[in-house]
Amino acid sequence: MKRRDLLKLAGLSAVVAGGVPGFLNKEVKAREYTPPPGALTAKRWGMAIDIRKCWEHPECRDCIKACHHIHNVPEIPEKKKEIKWIWKDEFEHAFPDQPNEFNDVLLQGKPFLLLCNHCEHPPCVRVCPTEATFKREDGIVMMDYHRCIGCRFCMAACPFGARSFNWVDPRPYIREFNPEFPTRMKGVVEKCLFCYERLEKGQIPACVEACKHKALIFGDLEDENSEISRVLRSRFSIRRKAELGTGPSVFYLIG
Amino acid sequence: MYNRDKVIPGIIIFVLFAAFPIWWGHGKSVPPPKPELPKGKCVESKEYMRAHHMQLLNIWRNKAIREGMRVYVSSDGSRYWIGLQNGCMKCHHDKSKFCDRCHTYAAVKPYCWNCHIPPETKEFKPPKRSALLKLFGIPERLTGNSSHHEYEEH
Amino acid sequence: MFEKALVGSRKYWLWVFFLLVLIGIGFLAFLAQLEYGLGITGMSRDVSWGFYVAQFTFLVGVAASGVMVVLPYYLHNHKVFGPVTVFGEFLAIAAVIMCLLFIIVDIGQTHRLFNVLLHPTPHSMLFYDMIVLNGYLALNLICGWAALHGEYKGTKYPKWVVPFIYISIPWAFSIHTVTAFLYAGLPGRHFWLTAIMAPRFLASAFCSGPAFLLIALLIAQKVSRLRIEPKAIDTLSKIITYALLANIFFFGCELFTAFYSQIPGHMYPVMYLFKGLHGHTEWVIFMWTAWIFMALAALLLVIPHTRRNLNTLVLACVLLFIGAWIDKGIGLLTGGFTPTPFETITPYRPTVPELLISLGIWATGFLIMTVLFKIAVAVKEARAA
Numbered sequence: 001m002k003r004r005d006l007l008k009l010a011g012l013s014a015v016v017a018g019g020v021p022g023f024l025n026k027e028v029k030a031r032e033y034t035p036p037p038g039a040l041t042a043k044r045w046g047m048a049i050d051i052r053k054c055w056e057h058p059e060c061r062d063c064i065k066a067c068h069h070i071h072n073v074p075e076i077p078e079k080k081k082e083i084k085w086i087w088k089d090e091f092e093h094a095f096p097d098q099p100n101e102f103n104d105v106l107l108q109g110k111p112f113l114l115l116c117n118h119c120e121h122p123p124c125v126r127v128c129p130t131e132a133t134f135k136r137e138d139g140i141v142m143m144d145y146h147r148c149i150g151c152r153f154c155m156a157a158c159p160f161g162a163r164s165f166n167w168v169d170p171r172p173y174i175r176e177f178n179p180e181f182p183t184r185m186k187g188v189v190e191k192c193l194f195c196y197e198r199l200e201k202g203q204i205p206a207c208v209e210a211c212k213h214k215a216l217i218f219g220d221l222e223d224e225n226s227e228i229s230r231v232l233r234s235r236f237s238i239r240r241k242a243e244l245g246t247g248p249s250v251f252y253l254i255g
Numbered sequence: 256m257y258n259r260d261k262v263i264p265g266i267i268i269f270v271l272f273a274a275f276p277i278w279w280g281h282g283k284s285v286p287p288p289k290p291e292l293p294k295g296k297c298v299e300s301k302e303y304m305r306a307h308h309m310q311l312l313n314i315w316r317n318k319a320i321r322e323g324m325r326v327y328v329s330s331d332g333s334r335y336w337i338g339l340q341n342g343c344m345k346c347h348h349d350k351s352k353f354c355d356r357c358h359t360y361a362a363v364k365p366y367c368w369n370c371h372i373p374p375e376t377k378e379f380k381p382p383k384r385s386a387l388l389k390l391f392g393i394p395e396r397l398t399g400n401s402s403h404h405e406y407e408e409h
Numbered sequence: 410m411f412e413k414a415l416v417g418s419r420k421y422w423l424w425v426f427f428l429l430v431l432i433g434i435g436f437l438a439f440l441a442q443l444e445y446g447l448g449i450t451g452m453s454r455d456v457s458w459g460f461y462v463a464q465f466t467f468l469v470g471v472a473a474s475g476v477m478v479v480l481p482y483y484l485h486n487h488k489v490f491g492p493v494t495v496f497g498e499f500l501a502i503a504a505v506i507m508c509l510l511f512i513i514v515d516i517g518q519t520h521r522l523f524n525v526l527l528h529p530t531p532h533s534m535l536f537y538d539m540i541v542l543n544g545y546l547a548l549n550l551i552c553g554w555a556a557l558h559g560e561y562k563g564t565k566y567p568k569w570v571v572p573f574i575y576i577s578i579p580w581a582f583s584i585h586t587v588t589a590f591l592y593a594g595l596p597g598r599h600f601w602l603t604a605i606m607a608p609r610f611l612a613s614a615f616c617s618g619p620a621f622l623l624i625a626l627l628i629a630q631k632v633s634r635l636r637i638e639p640k641a642i643d644t645l646s647k648i649i650t651y652a653l654l655a656n657i658f659f660f661g662c663e664l665f666t667a668f669y670s671q672i673p674g675h676m677y678p679v680m681y682l683f684k685g686l687h688g689h690t691e692w693v694i695f696m697w698t699a700w701i702f703m704a705l706a707a708l709l710l711v712i713p714h715t716r717r718n719l720n721t722l723v724l725a726c727v728l729l730f731i732g733a734w735i736d737k738g739i740g741l742l743t744g745g746f747t748p749t750p751f752e753t754i755t756p757y758r759p760t761v762p763e764l765l766i767s768l769g770i771w772a773t774g775f776l777i778m779t780v781l782f783k784i785a786v787a788v789k790e791a792r793a794a
């Protein structure tokens with residue numbers, strides 16, 4: 001046998017040995033898979049935040065506490081590397097491109113609740129090289145933490161700073177964990193997922209439930225009879241950086 | 256054959272090296288693992304689960320997370336909530352007595368538990384600092400504050 | 410042919426050993442990063458890409474620049490570049506490998522790297538970047554090695570290589586264009602959101618890459634019996650000159666658009682980099698160094714007398730390489746992330762382990778380049794003798 005033939009044969013054997021068993025292993029039984037019964041469903045989930053109610057209770061952090069506890073969001077002391085799903089920031093940071101110098105008294109320094117906007121045309125989804133982040137049919141911009149490679153392209157693409165990266169193992173920074181929900185591990189990106197895991201069980205998002213002042217309204221934007229649709233029709237609201245065309249699904253009621 | 260004096264010892268060394276697990280473990284036998292099985296039936300037969308649980312879990316996570324199909328209808332028509340923490344581990348109460356026994360025996364290290372929380376977990380361990388991290392002067396905990404802007408409550 | 414890399418002078422081996430030490434240190438630092446996570450770096454929630462991605466971007470340019478010697482030779486039959494093309498291709502190989510390594514160290518879940526292949530996603534620019542970079546590596550391996558093997562055997566390169574050579578020319582442009590598209594298509598990042606991002610990338614690549622190649626060739630000439638024709642150097646220096654002028658011109662266009670329109674989002678990143686913003690002046694000294702260096706290099710290159718003088722030519726090349734490296738290797742990245750989406754400033758400084766890992770990758774690239782250049786020089790010496 002010539003050296004060249006031997007090499008060819010060896011290569012072929014390696015392919016067969018490596019490829020075939022994996023191929024045979026794929027058999028899986030199941031009659032079917034179904035969506036969970038009793039789940040809350042919508043055509044396009046959205047949230048309206050009655051921010052004036054928040055201003056009446058500046059000390060209130062119930063929504064943030066509820067969300068971060070239930071989703072095992074770590075408290076990283078180093079601010080540069082922190083992880084947040086829902087948080088407060090001042091008007092001029094939440095809406096940096098709409099400064100109206102004469103509105104100062106009205107809005108400057110006022111806190112706004114920020115979270116993932118679950119955009120209609122999410123740039124984070126467009127850039128993700130593995131479809132680890134994708135848009136569900138109900139409008140939720142979802143994360144599949146199993147698939148994220150940690151390239152952080154989505155963080156560069158998100159104009160709202162809604163995404164956080166696990167620079168280190170987050171577990172040591174979680175004080176009291178929720179055993180029903182996983183943590184994340186180092187090297188993946190995370191963000192608010194509109195409590196998809198609660199919607200499946202027929203529950204509204206944790207932040208909405210936790211708000212005793214009823215400042216958060218969650219519902220189907222495409223159902224004209226939903227509470228959120230009615231309130232958006234009757235009151236003046238703004239969205240963050242709407243001019244970028246991403247189509248945020250989070251609205252701030254200011255009028 | 257050219258270079259007989261080098262080729263033959265080379266082959267012998269290679270064979271010895273490749274057969275390392277056999278001659279190293281010679282004479283010692285390790286008892287097969289006995290994972291602790293809960294009472295009642297699993298989503299599929301024991302034999303099937305033993306052979307294919309990872310394939311099933313893999314499909315489950317895609318179905319549940321990516322397609323919203325949270326319910327599994329098994330081959331005998333029973334319905335199960337898909338989930339590692341909220342499905343499997345509701346019966347298999349103890350990861351160390353179930354998962355780990357076989358995985359340790361078979362020397363496979365799935366990293367499910369880097370994110371999913373085993374039922375027996377009471378608290379998370381503080382971070383460790385290895386010799387390697389010490390060498391580069393990396394502190395084990397992220398601490399302190401920076402000049403980064405932060406919302407201050409008024 | 411590879412045996413040629415195993416015979417060398419004491420100096421050659423000392424240099425190889427030195428590089429291996431740097432690679433070893435970098436590798437240890439990378440192991441520490443694998444254990445600890447990317448928290449080992451200076452990157453943050455706001456500046457979520459840093460030195461690694463910056464080096465990647467810069468080196469894609471160096472890789473693409475190999476085409477600047479291949480193109481004149483094969484498309485315009487510019488004969489004096491004949492002996493030089495293989496060096497351009499070998500430089501590209503080393504640069505692309507560095508690019509891939511910088512991507513590997515930058516991602517958070519290293520072992521999931523192949524998810525990019527398992528779940529191909531055609532709407533992501535990274536998908537195309539992966540294709541063009543690996544394709545470019547393959548093309549240069551084929552073309553470079555086949556051409557040199559031909560020379561080794563005393564024949565011309567085989568016929569089947571020709572189509573690959575022709576494909577490699579537009580392909581070189583594609584790698585840097587796609588890399589520019591990674592940045593240029595992101596809403597809300599005003600510094601990157603510019604239609605001339607790809608042309609700017611190509612211009613800075615086609616001056617810095619050939620400048621590096623020219624220095625490398627002159628070093629090879631010094632330590633071996635390799636002789637580069639003065640005419641080849643003359644053409645190469647002219648290519649560098651025009652590309653550098655284009656680079657400066659494009660930057661001027663950016664400045665005009667930002668400051669004549671007075672749109673804050675477009676002005677702030679430039680102001681942050683060159684003047685400082687809200688008291689943050691981290692990169693001011695670096696950015697001015699970069700552009701003063703490039704301006705000086707342009708002056709030295711435009712004046713025929715100093716361009717033809719080998720000493721001033723080398724000086725110009727060194728200045729422009731450093732300038733382009735700072736501008737693209739750091740300024741572009743931090744400028745894109747500053748101010749943050751909240752119009753705040755989070756300073757970024759690379760950490761020591763981050764720099765050691767980067768140095769290790771640069772050393773890997775230099776090692777690959779040294780070995781390949783050594784083989785090429787040895788083959789050429791053997792033919793000349």
